[in-house]
Amino acid sequence: MKCVFIIICLLGFSLSAQIDGDENLEVTILAQEINSGMEMSITSDGRIFIAEREGTVKLYDPKTNQTKVVLQLETHLDKEAGFMGICIDPNFDKNSWVYLYHTLPPTADDPGHHNHVLGRFEYKEGLLQKESEKVLLTVRAAYKPGRIHEAGSIAFDADGLLYLSTGDNQIRSEYLFSCKTSANTNDLRGKILRIKPEEDGTYTIPKGNLFPVGTAKTKPEIYIMGLRNPFRISIDKQTGWLLWGENGPPNKWVPGTNIPQGMTPDGYDEFNLAKKAGFYGYPLVIADQQAFTNYDYTARQPKAKFNPDKPINDHLGNTGLKELPPSQKPLIWYEGVQDEFPQLGGGGESAIAGPIFRRKSSYLINESLPKKYDNSWIIGEFVRGWIKAVKLDEQGNIKDILPILPSVTFGQPVNIKIGPKGRIHVLYFLKKKKGLIGGAGFLVRIDNKGSSSSALSLASIVNKNDLPEGLSKTDKGFKLMANSDCFSCHQWAGKRIGPSFFEIAKRYKATEEKSTADLIGKIIKGGAGVWGPIPMMPHPQHNEKDVTEMVRTIFKLNKIKEH
Numbered sequence: 001m002k003c004v005f006i007i008i009c010l011l012g013f014s015l016s017a018q019i020d021g022d023e024n025l026e027v028t029i030l031a032q033e034i035n036s037g038m039e040m041s042i043t044s045d046g047r048i049f050i051a052e053r054e055g056t057v058k059l060y061d062p063k064t065n066q067t068k069v070v071l072q073l074e075t076h077l078d079k080e081a082g083f084m085g086i087c088i089d090p091n092f093d094k095n096s097w098v099y100l101y102h103t104l105p106p107t108a109d110d111p112g113h114h115n116h117v118l119g120r121f122e123y124k125e126g127l128l129q130k131e132s133e134k135v136l137l138t139v140r141a142a143y144k145p146g147r148i149h150e151a152g153s154i155a156f157d158a159d160g161l162l163y164l165s166t167g168d169n170q171i172r173s174e175y176l177f178s179c180k181t182s183a184n185t186n187d188l189r190g191k192i193l194r195i196k197p198e199e200d201g202t203y204t205i206p207k208g209n210l211f212p213v214g215t216a217k218t219k220p221e222i223y224i225m226g227l228r229n230p231f232r233i234s235i236d237k238q239t240g241w242l243l244w245g246e247n248g249p250p251n252k253w254v255p256g257t258n259i260p261q262g263m264t265p266d267g268y269d270e271f272n273l274a275k276k277a278g279f280y281g282y283p284l285v286i287a288d289q290q291a292f293t294n295y296d297y298t299a300r301q302p303k304a305k306f307n308p309d310k311p312i313n314d315h316l317g318n319t320g321l322k323e324l325p326p327s328q329k330p331l332i333w334y335e336g337v338q339d340e341f342p343q344l345g346g347g348g349e350s351a352i353a354g355p356i357f358r359r360k361s362s363y364l365i366n367e368s369l370p371k372k373y374d375n376s377w378i379i380g381e382f383v384r385g386w387i388k389a390v391k392l393d394e395q396g397n398i399k400d401i402l403p404i405l406p407s408v409t410f411g412q413p414v415n416i417k418i419g420p421k422g423r424i425h426v427l428y429f430l431k432k433k434k435g436l437i438g439g440a441g442f443l444v445r446i447d448n449k450g451s452s453s454s455a456l457s458l459a460s461i462v463n464k465n466d467l468p469e470g471l472s473k474t475d476k477g478f479k480l481m482a483n484s485d486c487f488s489c490h491q492w493a494g495k496r497i498g499p500s501f502f503e504i505a506k507r508y509k510a511t512e513e514k515s516t517a518d519l520i521g522k523i524i525k526g527g528a529g530v531w532g533p534i535p536m537m538p539h540p541q542h543n544e545k546d547v548t549e550m551v552r553t554i555f556k557l558n559k560i561k562e563h
Helices: 476-482 501-507 512-525 544-559
Strands: 005-010 013-018 025-035 037-042 048-052 056-061 066-072 085-088 097-104 113-124 127-142 151-156 162-166 191-197 222-225 233-235 242-246 269-274 293-296 301-305 332-334 351-357 376-381 387-392 398-405 411-418 424-430 440-448
Touching (some): 025 398, 025 424, 037 151, 037 411, 037 440, 085 151, 085 162, 113 162, 127 191, 222 242, 269 351, 269 376, 476 544, 501 544, 512 544
Parallel strands (some): 037 085, 066 127, 233 351
Antiparallel strands (some): 005 013, 085 097, 113 127, 233 242, 242 269, 269 332, 293 301
16 A cells, blocks of 8 residues: 555644545644643533643633643652543532542552542632542552552443443562452452442442442452453443453463463453443453463462353452353454454554444534444554544444544554544543653544534645655655654645755755754754744654654755755
8 A cells, every 4th residue: 555644733733644544534633731641521511621640630621722720639650550530520510520530649557559549529710629529439559569550540321320440450470460459359450340429429339230239258349350451441321331441461471480372362452342240351361252371379380271151260369259250252352463353453452442422413513423433432542543433233243443543653542532512532642662651642633524623634645755866765764754743744845834854954954064963952852933933843752863864864855956
């Protein structure tokens, strides 16, 4: 396939991507400078609360197109802990309640653990009132040494029940460690919990959870168990279906044991759809009911594989029931290029669940997603960078998987929501070469093409491979530029959003040696004013060595004739 690139630009900010998106859609960047945005929640009038992991809540107002800080809360940052989730109350227009899931620092009495708390705050006088917090639920978690997977997504169903995802809080030193958490019926970690918040800041247990109140060795808050890191969840209020993306383990990862790698499944990620309470396998079963091998830690020998229909958790660290409910199969599972789901493509894995889009009569036809996306589950891939629509039938079975936004070179979707007008909102991280948590980001809205409030169309394209004569596709700088966002705002010749590369090379020709360092700094840190009012955004995903090669390629144009 010819390598063609799509442009998504607003005020100089751009993303470049392979052309596998929907050309009938347009993208508007609503807010920039979102720092480690984790989750958002949208009010009935379109305002958007955004939780940043470092302890800040920001509010975007579509009337003013401005974003302001509405809460700054001290939180404990360690690995993936911090501010993790946010959701407004179903009756927010009346009670102004907002729920946050955040981490408290460890205490002197318990230095190896910290508490994640689900707190309810009141939004009043333009701020979330810090002193108004009522703590509903506490999840005790270890954080030393190097514990990760905290999840922390919050959602409400149509009956006002609150769902909270929790990670397995695992440590990478022991095979089947998550038998102590995810597959432990007496632990809140590695689960999706379901509770009914009460007005006084307490909660009750609804009917239909996995274990009735009073069942020995169980936690009645558990709705779904057997999860590794259900990072983002969603509830379809029409059907009550619970949806989540499950971030799976490394491929064939069995450190600390003598289990041959061929005896373990691949490290699949999953997209799950649950219609009722259940056990979803991990770490005993994964993907399409592929079983892990059990292990005898005393004899240090592998045992038989787990039975998905009757899984037994006999791990010495398990404090709950040994016999677990039957393992449930995910809707989608994938590792690399998955034969069953070729539409997902290849690459790394980090599943991000969004909502199910259902068209309403109140939605404007020229603003909400097109009709073909009706009854589609909107999903994202953090590592691969795409947004897709999983078309579902009335029973929740897959009919098709359609592209929405293409894979991008540095945008990584972390949360997806539907606004009151039926438009998709996506919270992004900027792509970094190392690490998945942290860094600057931004908020975008996806509109139907033709909406008066949209930015530029995904159909705007430029072919970066039309190189000037004398410049080779094997040029190291060109290859780095082609894999970045350079051609979103610049062309070889002729002005686009910014000046052409020929113009840049000519302008700095006389001071090429001195200007090289200046241009390297400007590309990495950003800048404005030299070529007009439109700023060039920073590119922290690139190191100085790579940017130097890009600049050298640009200066080669001074020895090439412009056509």
